[in-house]
Amino acid sequence: VPGVISDGETGRLVLPGNTQHLASAVLELLEDRATARRLADAARSLAARDYGMDRMVRTFEELYEQVLHGR
Numbered sequence: 001v002p003g004v005i006s007d008g009e010t011g012r013l014v015l016p017g018n019t020q021h022l023a024s025a026v027l028e029l030l031e032d033r034a035t036a037r038r039l040a041d042a043a044r045s046l047a048a049r050d051y052g053m054d055r056m057v058r059t060f061e062e063l064y065e066q067v068l069h070g071r
Contacts, residue, residue: 010043 005011029036
């Protein structure tokens with residue numbers, strides 16, 4: 001997950017098994033709707049840009065071109 005989510009930019013990261021930190025992060029976002037919205041919007045933009053259908057199609061096209069030309 002840290003390879004996709006940036007803490008404070010596109011979400012909140014907590015250490016595995018740290019239930020207290022997880023609870024605090026959830027409560028913070030429930031109480032601060034503006035921050036929750038900002039993180040959600042940034043995450044949505046990241047997902048569309050880096051993991052959306054257009055990106056997948058471009059990646060496959062590039063792969064097919066490399067295979068076709070023997071690279």
